Amino acid sequence: MVTEAVAMPRQRPGQRLAIACLLGPAAVLLIAFYAIPFIRMLAESLLPASGTAGGLGISFEHYERLASSGRVRRALARTLRISGWVTLWTLLISFPLALYLVRAGRTIRTAFLIALFVSLASSLIVRNYGWLVTLADAGPVNQLLIALGVLKAPLRMVYSEGATIVALVHYAIPFMTLPIFAALLRIPPSLSDSAASLGATPWRVIRDVIWPLSMPGVFGGVVLTFALSMSAFVTPLMLGSPATAMISQVAAEQFLVQLAFPFGSAIVIALVVITFVIVVAFTLIVRKVFRAQV
Amino acid sequence: MRRSDAIANPLDRGIAIAGWVAMLFLLFPVLFTTVVSFGAGELIEFPPSGWSLRWYAHIGEIHRVGAAVLYSLLIASCAGVIATLLAVGIALCLVRLPLPGKALVGAFITSPVAVPIVALGIALIQFFIWLGISFTWYSLLIGHLVLVIAYPVRTLVASLALSNPSLEEAAASLGARPLIAFFTVTLPQMKPGLISGFLFAFLISFDNYPISIFLVRGALTVLPIEVFNYISQNFDPTPAAFSTLYTILLSLIIVWAERRWSIISLSVASEGGPGGKRSDR
Numbered sequence: 001m002v003t004e005a006v007a008m009p010r011q012r013p014g015q016r017l018a019i020a021c022l023l024g025p026a027a028v029l030l031i032a033f034y035a036i037p038f039i040r041m042l043a044e045s046l047l048p049a050s051g052t053a054g055g056l057g058i059s060f061e062h063y064e065r066l067a068s069s070g071r072v073r074r075a076l077a078r079t080l081r082i083s084g085w086v087t088l089w090t091l092l093i094s095f096p097l098a099l100y101l102v103r104a105g106r107t108i109r110t111a112f113l114i115a116l117f118v119s120l121a122s123s124l125i126v127r128n129y130g131w132l133v134t135l136a137d138a139g140p141v142n143q144l145l146i147a148l149g150v151l152k153a154p155l156r157m158v159y160s161e162g163a164t165i166v167a168l169v170h171y172a173i174p175f176m177t178l179p180i181f182a183a184l185l186r187i188p189p190s191l192s193d194s195a196a197s198l199g200a201t202p203w204r205v206i207r208d209v210i211w212p213l214s215m216p217g218v219f220g221g222v223v224l225t226f227a228l229s230m231s232a233f234v235t236p237l238m239l240g241s242p243a244t245a246m247i248s249q250v251a252a253e254q255f256l257v258q259l260a261f262p263f264g265s266a267i268v269i270a271l272v273v274i275t276f277v278i279v280v281a282f283t284l285i286v287r288k289v290f291r292a293q294v
Numbered sequence: 295m296r297r298s299d300a301i302a303n304p305l306d307r308g309i310a311i312a313g314w315v316a317m318l319f320l321l322f323p324v325l326f327t328t329v330v331s332f333g334a335g336e337l338i339e340f341p342p343s344g345w346s347l348r349w350y351a352h353i354g355e356i357h358r359v360g361a362a363v364l365y366s367l368l369i370a371s372c373a374g375v376i377a378t379l380l381a382v383g384i385a386l387c388l389v390r391l392p393l394p395g396k397a398l399v400g401a402f403i404t405s406p407v408a409v410p411i412v413a414l415g416i417a418l419i420q421f422f423i424w425l426g427i428s429f430t431w432y433s434l435l436i437g438h439l440v441l442v443i444a445y446p447v448r449t450l451v452a453s454l455a456l457s458n459p460s461l462e463e464a465a466a467s468l469g470a471r472p473l474i475a476f477f478t479v480t481l482p483q484m485k486p487g488l489i490s491g492f493l494f495a496f497l498i499s500f501d502n503y504p505i506s507i508f509l510v511r512g513a514l515t516v517l518p519i520e521v522f523n524y525i526s527q528n529f530d531p532t533p534a535a536f537s538t539l540y541t542i543l544l545s546l547i548i549v550w551a552e553r554r555w556s557i558i559s560l561s562v563a564s565e566g567g568p569g570g571k572r573s574d575r
Contacts, residue, residue: 019391022383026403026443029380034406034414034440037421041413044420093316100313103306112317113558118545119320121494123501125518126537129525130323133330133338133534140326140340173320182562202305231410233504238525248412248504255416255508265420268413275410 045265062266072250072267076274079247082161082236083229086168090225091218093169094176098217099206101177102184120174128238131167132158135239163239164246168229175228176221183217184210215290223279230275247271324541331534338531349535356524356532358515365431366500366517373438374496381446381491382484388447389454400451404444414441415508422509429511437509438499445498446491452560453487454480490557493547 048059066072101109119127135141135157142154157163187210195205211218233248240246245253247267254264326340331349333342353359387393388400406414418437422428461483465475503518510516525533551557 015391019387019393022391023387023393023399026380026384029436029439030403030406030443033418033421033436035402037417038409038413040421040424041417093312093319096309096312097316099309103309104313112313113562114545114549114552115317115320117552117558117561118541118548121497121548122324122544123518123537123540125501125503125522125525126327126540127323129533129537130327132525134323134326136338138340143340170320170323173316177316178562185562202303206305227408231412233410233412234522238522248410251416252412252504252507255419261420264416268410268416271410272413 041265042269044262045269047262049262062263063270065263066266066270071245072247075245075247075250076270078161078244079230079232079271082165082168082232082246083226085165086172086229087222087226089165089169090172090176091222094173094221095180095214095218097173098177098180098184098214099210101181116174116177120178124171124234125238127170128167128235131163131170131239135163135166158239159241159244161240161244164232164236164244167235167239168232171235172225172228175224179220179224180214180217183214183220187213212290215286219283219286223282226282227275227279230271230278324537327534328538328541331531331538333531335531337529338534349531350539352530352532353536353539356520356536358520359517361513362515362517362520365515369431369435369438369516370496370500372435373442373499374492377439377443377495378446378450378488378492380443381450382488384447385450385454385484385487386480388451390459400447403447406440407444411441411502411504415505418505419508429509429514431514434506434509434514434516437505438502441502441505442495442498445494446487449491449494449557449560450484450487453484456560457483486555486557486560489551489555490560493551493557497544 045062046058046060047062048057049061097112101112104112133139137154137156137158139157141157142151145151146154191209191213192205195209196202200208231248232246233252236244236246236249248271251264251267251271254260254267258264330338330340330342332345332347333339334344334346334348335342356362384403388396393399415437418433418440419428422433427433457480462475462479465479466472470478501518502516503522506516506519510519521533521536548557
């Protein structure tokens with residue numbers, strides 16, 4: 001209490017009451033219906049299967065099964081691969097888009113930002129449906145490729161890993177573009193101007209001045225895109241097939257079809273842990289390589 | 295800025311082209327869906343053999359669409375309003391009050407957006423079955439509330455951080471009671487954050503499939519589930535008509551909210567960065 005009083009000299013009794021009233025309801029809600037359900041799920045995943053009594057009642061058998069299940073291993077590898085490609089393509093599309101937004105005139109900038117925002121707020125099912133009809137056998141992409149002579153007969157593009165990647169990139173573009181745009185807005189134009197006046201080519205200005213300084217936005221967008229793809233569920237459900245199932249689908253089917261709750265819980269926990277570890281490793285690498293404060 | 299340079303420089307031209315290509319990629323599926331929604335044929339065809347509005351009337355034929363729309367509106371409105379009200383308290387604590395462990399509290403409250411949504415649905419349905427309240431509309435509401443609460447917290451923290459606390463101090467020094475100062479000075483400054491926070495909470499709840507699929511059974515149903523089922527069982531343009539209607543309504547709402555409260559500039563300002571707020575990350 002004494003140290004608290006020293007650290008927080010301005011916390012008066014009235015403020016303590018205010019904090020309790022303002023934060024209390026939300027804290028109760030999130031502890032009861034978020035923290036406790038997750039802890040129970042973690043406990044469930046450590047529960048021994050019936051018949052095998054562990055000494056402490058804790059067993060890692062569901063996690064061992066996870067490592068030995070071919071379907072889970074393939075789904076996990078596919079999820080990592082898809083997430084990697086989605087992150088790369090989204091960055092390649094979004095960075096020039098954000099650069100253009102900063103340079104564009106007021107009208108174009110406003111129109112593009114509204115389009116990005118509507119896209120961000122739009123229904124995921126509606127957007128995936130758009131790709132379902134766009135990539136259909138008789139859809140415009142197939143028609144164009146046949147008209148150009150690239151294809152002789154329509155190619156089956158939907159219900160595949162490729163279609164899933166395209167739709168996920170489409171989903172992630174606003175999540176990547178907006179933080180990069182925000183970071184680019186914070187770079188003072190005088191920096192590019194002085195680099196240019198010292199003889200740097202426009203390409204070098206982007207590579208050596210703008211790109212490193214936009215790193216906080218790029219980092220935020222990359223992490224968000226990667227995490228969104230890792231936990232993708234609706235998109236692979238609509239644009240993939242059972243043969244291209246991602247890890248969230250495999251976990252969901254353990255609950256909805258197999259009714260194997262402990263094993264499903266173990267898959268979900270593994271997904272959360274793997275995503276977290278990759279994001280932390282990426283953060284450390286970015287800090288080291290770019291010396292960016294992210 | 296330097297218009298003559300921008301035209302002369304091939305790199306700038308390349309960036310402009312890349313920007314427009316990216317925008318075309320973003321808009322193409324939406325525009326294409328709009329075109330085929332007016333087709334007259336029984337199946338989706340391009341180019342359409344004739345034009346008709348009948349698929350718009352056919353939206354009413356989606357299985358249980360009436361109940362689904364009502365439940366979705368009920369859940370999304372309640373989740374949006376309750377989440378925004380709770381977020382006002384959270385944001386005030388995080389920005390204005392001396393709260394110990396602020397960063398940790400902020401991280402915990404906004405963490406539901408970072409966990410896989412399916413994981414949230416799975417954890418909750420096991421918990422609701424255990425409590426014996428599974429497949430009720432209020433357990434569905436609780437699930438959506440946990441999912442969406444982080445969004446109004448983010449926007450409200452941003453608008454509070456951009457607002458000016460000295461105005462409240464001025465009101466207090468002129469003799470305003472804290473509650474009066476809050477309603478006349480602080481709350482108006484939070485308005486853009488309130489609007490965009492509610493809007494996002496509402497829309498995310500209204501569109502949610504991965505949590506609802508676990509929490510919904512029997513008579514209880516929501517719109518994304520019925521639309522998803524329709525898409526996977528039918529190949530007529532009804533979902534295209536639905537998509538077009540949804541996108542038009544959404545665009546009108548966003549343009550209106552941007553004109554009135556500039557919600558887009560607020561959300562760009564709330565993106566993290568060296569100068570941005572970090573407690574909401």
